[in-house]
Amino acid sequence: MVVGSWIWSGKMVEDRVLIAGAGPVGCVTALTLARNGIPVSIFEAEDVLPLDLRASTFHPPTLDMLEDLGVAGDLIAQGIICPIWQYRDMEHGVIAEWNLGVLKDDTRHPYRLQAEQYKLTNIIVDILKDMPNVEFRYQARATGATQDADGVDLHLETPDGRETRRGRYLVAADGASSAIRMGLGIDYPGLTFPEMWLCTSTEYDFSQNFENLSPIAYIADPEFWFVFVKVPGLWRLLMPSLPGETAESLVTDETVQQRMRQVCDIGVDYETRHRTAYQVHQRVAERYREGRVFLAGDSAHINNPLGGMGMNGGIHDAVNLCEKMLAVWRGEATDEVFDRYDRQRRPIAVEYVQKETISNKANLEEKDPLIRRQRQDDLRRTSQDPAKARDFLLQSSMIKALERAAAIE
Numbered sequence: 180m181v182v183g184s185w186i187w188s189g190k191m192v193e194d195r196v197l198i199a200g201a202g203p204v205g206c207v208t209a210l211t212l213a214r215n216g217i218p219v220s221i222f223e224a225e226d227v228l229p230l231d232l233r234a235s236t237f238h239p240p241t242l243d244m245l246e247d248l249g250v251a252g253d254l255i256a257q258g259i260i261c262p263i264w265q266y267r268d269m270e271h272g273v274i275a276e277w278n279l280g281v282l283k284d285d286t287r288h289p290y291r292l293q294a295e296q297y298k299l300t301n302i303i304v305d306i307l308k309d310m311p312n313v314e315f316r317y318q319a320r321a322t323g324a325t326q327d328a329d330g331v332d333l334h335l336e337t338p339d340g341r342e343t344r345r346g347r348y349l350v351a352a353d354g355a356s357s358a359i360r361m362g363l364g365i366d367y368p369g370l371t372f373p374e375m376w377l378c379t380s381t382e383y384d385f386s387q388n389f390e391n392l393s394p395i396a397y398i399a400d401p402e403f404w405f406v407f408v409k410v411p412g413l414w415r416l417l418m419p420s421l422p423g424e425t426a427e428s429l430v431t432d433e434t435v436q437q438r439m440r441q442v443c444d445i446g447v448d449y450e451t452r453h454r455t456a457y458q459v460h461q462r463v464a465e466r467y468r469e470g471r472v473f474l475a476g477d478s479a480h481i482n483n484p485l486g487g488m489g490m491n492g493g494i495h496d497a498v499n500l501c502e503k504m505l506a507v508w509r510g511e512a513t514d515e516v517f518d519r520y521d522r523q524r525r526p527i528a529v530e531y532v533q534k535e536t537i538s539n540k541a542n543l544e545e546k547d548p549l550i551r552r553q554r555q556d557d558l559r560r561t562s563q564d565p566a567k568a569r570d571f572l573l574q575s576s577m578i579k580a581l582e583r584a585a586a587i588e
């Protein structure tokens with residue numbers, strides 16, 4: 180458990196990379212750079228690492244990257260290995276079952292890992308705190324950045340007042356409401372869904388009631404679609420609000436129990452462990468680079484959680500950006516290589532992640548019985564054809580997106 184904050188006690192030099200935000204993307208960026216000898220300062224607005232329950236699915240290529248970083252083993256030990264996931268219909272049961280084992284020659288981790296995102300940030304911050312070239316600060320809220328030919332100034336609000344820190348580059352990993360992105364005037368076009376999404380969890384074991392239920396299952400229904408995801412000790416449920424519901428009304432006992440009874444009426448009230456209402460968006464920043472400042476993760480793109488691509492895509496941004504930063508730092512490339520970060524990663528968010536997550540939602544909520552039937556028949560046929568199933572899994576596990584990005588010059 181990570182508590183309190185620590186301050187790097189070495190000489191304050193400017194030649195370092197500044198990182199705003201200690202979510203999964205900021206943490207992966209910090210560890211990748213620091214492990215490769217680049218001094219980093221990471222500034223987190225909160226006074227402890229947020230116990231964030233949003234992401235729980237790690238896709239195979241992300242696990243490969245985390246293994247290269249030396250943290251996959253600890254994470255896997257705290258999660259559930261899920262080679263199989265399902266697409267189901269509330270009335271008709273399993274429509275398609277996918278086995279990631281068929282990707283054993285494409286990845287070292289042919290499965291999804293179910294582990295809450297805070298487990299990753301805790302593992303990484305535990306390593307960072309012992310590294311001499313890392314400065315980690317809690318209660319340091321980025322308010323904006325300015326830059327010149329030689330460096331970038333990050334403006335911070337801290338309990339001791341305002342502060343400005345200078346570095347060679349700045350990575351804005353400060354989430355969807357990024358103060359840095361807004362301060363730079365970078366637009367974040369897209370949409371916000373009218374409905375809120377309820378995420379709740381219980382120790383109740385739904386596999387008693389849903390035959391052959393896999394630990395990740397998307398349940399289509401024209402009136403009431405939802406998602407089951409298992410994390411150690413808990414089943415999590417994700418479902419949309421009804422018209423007129425608010426963030427407050429969605430998490431009352433009455434609403435939560437009523438929704439969970441709709442999933443499965445067990446005759447008594449559920450004991451819930453968490454309940455949170457989320458506003459969900461589909462947005463991509465108009466550019467990922469502004470001189471010495473780079474957007475990564477939710478500050479650059481955000482999408483609905485169906486398919487588990489937000490954090491995974493953000494970690495892929497971090498790894499891509501760090502490769503370029505290392506090359507520049509070592510004198511093997513010039514600053515121009517950073518434009519390639521934008522060229523490679525932005526189209527993935529626009530053409531791939533947005534498209535995939537919007538289509539996942541459309542499949543689950545389709546009301547027209549004919550269209551629903553056609554889509555489900557397609558999915559069933561795809562899952563039963565080995566070549567098509569493999570292709571589908573390469574796409575849904577984000578391997579194809581990474582291949583597409585790598586091919587962009």
Ligand SMILES: Cc1cc2nc3c(=O)[nH]c(=O)nc-3n(C[C@H](O)[C@H](O)[C@H](O)COP(=O)(O)OP(=O)(O)OC[C@H]3O[C@@H](n4cnc5c(N)ncnc54)[C@H](O)[C@@H]3O)c2cc1C
Pocket residue numbers: 199200201202203204205222223224225229231232233234235236237296319320321322352353354355357358378417457475476477478484486487488489490491492493
């Ligand atoms: C219900 C739900 C389920 C999801 N499930 C999945 C999933 O299974 N798989 C998946 O890939 N994605 C999932 N996502 C998306 C995922 O949670 C995000 O994409 C991911 O958290 C983005 O990571 P990040 O580090 O970019 O931003 P964040 O996780 O938002 O982290 C940003 C960090 O910056 C800090 N911060 C904010 N402002 C400032 C500031 N001004 N200065 C300094 N620090 C600041 C915050 O406190 C935070 O620690 C889900 C989202 C939701 C809502």
